[in-house]
Amino acid sequence: xTAVSQTPKYLVTQMGNDKxxxxxxxxxxxxxxxxxxxxxxxxxxxxxxxNKELIINETVPNRFSPKSPDKAHLNLHINSLELxxxxxxxxxxxxxxxxxxxxxxxxxxxx
Amino acid sequence: GESVGLHLPTLSVQEGDNxxxxxxxxxxxxxxxxxxxxxxxxxxxxxxxxxxxxxxxQGQRVTxxxxxxxxxxxxxIAATQPxxxxxxxxxxxxxxxxxxxxxxxxxP
Numbered sequence: 001x002t003a004v005s006q007t008p009k010y011l012v013t014q015m016g017n018d019k020x021x022x023x024x025x026x027x028x029x030x031x032x033x034x035x036x037x038x039x040x041x042x043x044x045x046x047x048x049x050x051n052k053e054l055i056i057n058e059t060v061p062n063r064f065s066p067k068s069p070d071k072a073h074l075n076l077h078i079n080s081l082e083l084x085x086x087x088x089x090x091x092x093x094x095x096x097x098x099x100x101x102x103x104x105x106x107x108x109x110x111x
Numbered sequence: 112g113e114s115v116g117l118h119l120p121t122l123s124v125q126e127g128d129n130x131x132x133x134x135x136x137x138x139x140x141x142x143x144x145x146x147x148x149x150x151x152x153x154x155x156x157x158x159x160x161x162x163x164x165x166x167x168x169q170g171q172r173v174t175x176x177x178x179x180x181x182x183x184x185x186x187x188i189a190a191t192q193p194x195x196x197x198x199x200x201x202x203x204x205x206x207x208x209x210x211x212x213x214x215x216x217x218x219p
Contacts, residue, residue, distance in 0.1 A: 042211050043200065044209070044210070045207060056206075090154050092154070099204075102153075102154025103154055105152075
């Protein structure tokens with residue numbers, strides 16, 4: 001059973017499109033995160049939700065909007081995609097203050 | 112910005128040698144620190160953690176040292192193997208900010 005699963009694994013899309021990445025965790029964790037990792041492996045936190053409520057909202061363009069329909073899901077919607085959005089996006093979950101469990105990543109390529 | 116940061120972006124060691132990856136932090140209120148390992152094509156995975164009331168914690172081939180006086184952590188890997196090649200991150204549980212890791216390369 002995959003603990004944190006995100007889909008799709010690869011996403012290639014044109015500039016200006018809108019896309020979503022889905023994430024689900026079956027660990028019963030209260031907290032979920034989205035991270036962006038660039039080509040130099042810098043892993044930047046974007047958002048954190050605790051029990052469906054936004055806790056961390058880093059300085060990211062407001063074209064990025066997270067949505068948490070329930071505490072097991074945290075989806076990431078991106079509007080008007082730009083070349084600079086190309087990266088690997090990771091979803092993760094944890095108990096409050098505990099270690100994070102990561103999904104396998106979504107490699108987004110904007111062309 | 113990140114409250115913890117790794118000292119070196121890359122580290123290269125010979126197979127069989129010991130590796131030491133260093134990390135500094137600024138937030139004295141951190142409850143505990145976690146080391147993660149990220150292999151190519153995968154998400155980061157937990158290796159070991161250490162509570163702020165401890166100085167040392169040992170796992171299998173890994174040891175983490177915490178020096179609260181100088182706000183410094185280190186991850187020591189004994190008898191480094193090719194499978195240890197990865198990017199390593201140290202993280203405070205307070206903010207879960209990963210930042211830049213240290214890429215460890217093990218030469219055969």
